[in-house]
Amino acid sequence: MIKLNNIEATYTTVRGKVKAVEGVNLEIPDSIILGIAGESGCGKSTLMKVIYGDTGFPLSLSNGSVDYGFENEKMQPVTNQNIQSEWFRNISYIPQSSMSSLNPVVRIRDQFTDFPATSGRKRETLEKVREFVQMLGLPPESIDSYPHQLSGGMQQRIMVALATFLHPSIILADEPTTALDVVVQKDILILLMRLQRMMKNTIIFVSHDMGVHYQVTHKMMIMYAAKAVEYANTNDIFSNPLHPYTLMLTSSLPTIGDERARTGLPGRPPSLWDPPKGCRFAMRCPLATPLCHETEPELLQHQPGRFSACHRVDAVPALAAKMHHGPKLSEFAKDRELIAKVGSALKADATEGAAIREELE
Numbered sequence: 001m002i003k004l005n006n007i008e009a010t011y012t013t014v015r016g017k018v019k020a021v022e023g024v025n026l027e028i029p030d031s032i033i034l035g036i037a038g039e040s041g042c043g044k045s046t047l048m049k050v051i052y053g054d055t056g057f058p059l060s061l062s063n064g065s066v067d068y069g070f071e072n073e074k075m076q077p078v079t080n081q082n083i084q085s086e087w088f089r090n091i092s093y094i095p096q097s098s099m100s101s102l103n104p105v106v107r108i109r110d111q112f113t114d115f116p117a118t119s120g121r122k123r124e125t126l127e128k129v130r131e132f133v134q135m136l137g138l139p140p141e142s143i144d145s146y147p148h149q150l151s152g153g154m155q156q157r158i159m160v161a162l163a164t165f166l167h168p169s170i171i172l173a174d175e176p177t178t179a180l181d182v183v184v185q186k187d188i189l190i191l192l193m194r195l196q197r198m199m200k201n202t203i204i205f206v207s208h209d210m211g212v213h214y215q216v217t218h219k220m221m222i223m224y225a226a227k228a229v230e231y232a233n234t235n236d237i238f239s240n241p242l243h244p245y246t247l248m249l250t251s252s253l254p255t256i257g258d259e260r261a262r263t264g265l266p267g268r269p270p271s272l273w274d275p276p277k278g279c280r281f282a283m284r285c286p287l288a289t290p291l292c293h294e295t296e297p298e299l300l301q302h303q304p305g306r307f308s309a310c311h312r313v314d315a316v317p318a319l320a321a322k323m324h325h326g327p328k329l330s331e332f333a334k335d336r337e338l339i340a341k342v343g344s345a346l347k348a349d350a351t352e353g354a355a356i357r358e359e360l361e
């Protein structure tokens, strides 16, 4: 189990310090796909960097710690202090816009032998890499290319291969399919799900796309303005959210057969430079009361395994009914094209996903 203990992450800039993640406490069970969602700038990528232990300037872990739930070769518990020596072997990271993370002047094969865990065994490693990329649907000789000689989809598969070929127990994937066309997105998602099932590792997956979260993840954390506002099983997040922001995030999605115009989520999150007192969502929340503007709600467990940071959890179902929320779970997707091309193609794997979920629950 990965434990995030009161994480606070700060960027130091010429303008001053800004807290991009604040007070995040979370226990992530092993062998699940955890989704993290929330609007742009809410701190998703920052939290991923913290979990990866990549907190060099201007980012710092200004408070809190991470426990990864396993020991290193010296039999010491792995924490944010020593996670860097586990990179690739036990934890790997597919960063946002990861295709540009491939070094353009280094052949792909050399990027696989470039880190401590593989550097001493180049020949043996390359043989395994060729086999592995083939299993991921790439020609084995693709690793002899430079990144620009491959298509975007192939580069992204290479990134997935780099992140997974040592079978790490934790994989962090930050928008792994953004900027790819829909069919390639589908392939990459299926690939990640298959690898997760095969390796039984934990994947933490960031996406803006709630439809993809529904199809791929077991649990979700919703972030708003640097805070965790809801954490629950994915089915509960969609069918019966306990936070108004989650409700609005899922309700702003188009659904099949529903021709009504969707208004999206009105307003904008507050600036992290000057966050309001009280609940950060209060300015946009239809349930806000004076208490909400005064006192910040804590993330509390309201039902077994279901956490929400809201003073008015009991009023959320009535708001959902008023908003005509949630026709059918399976109808959630970002757009028709996605559900048509990806959703149906994912069905086989969604069934696999359901099997994994059943196994876990």
Ligand SMILES: Nc1ncnc2c1ncn2[C@@H]1O[C@H](COP(=O)(O)OP(=O)(O)OP(=O)(O)O)[C@@H](O)[C@H]1O
Binding pocket: 011, 012, 013, 018, 020, 038, 039, 040, 041, 042, 043, 044, 045, 046, 047, 058, 096, 272
């Ligand atoms: N290098 C940086 N220097 C200063 N501030 C930063 C830096 N990177 C991110 N931030 C700020 O930290 C906050 C959180 O950024 P982060 O990239 O974690 O958000 P995000 O949720 O991943 O957004 P997106 O969905 O757009 O990727 C934002 O307000 C952003 O402006």
Ligand code: SF4
Binding pocket: 243, 244, 245, 279, 280, 281, 282, 283, 285, 286, 287, 288, 289, 292, 297, 309, 310, 311, 312, 313
């Ligand atoms: S605490 Fe108040 S403002 Fe914040 S989400 Fe709940 S009801 Fe809305």
Ligand SMILES: [Mg+2]
Binding pocket: 044, 045, 046, 096, 174
């Ligand atoms: Mg991001």
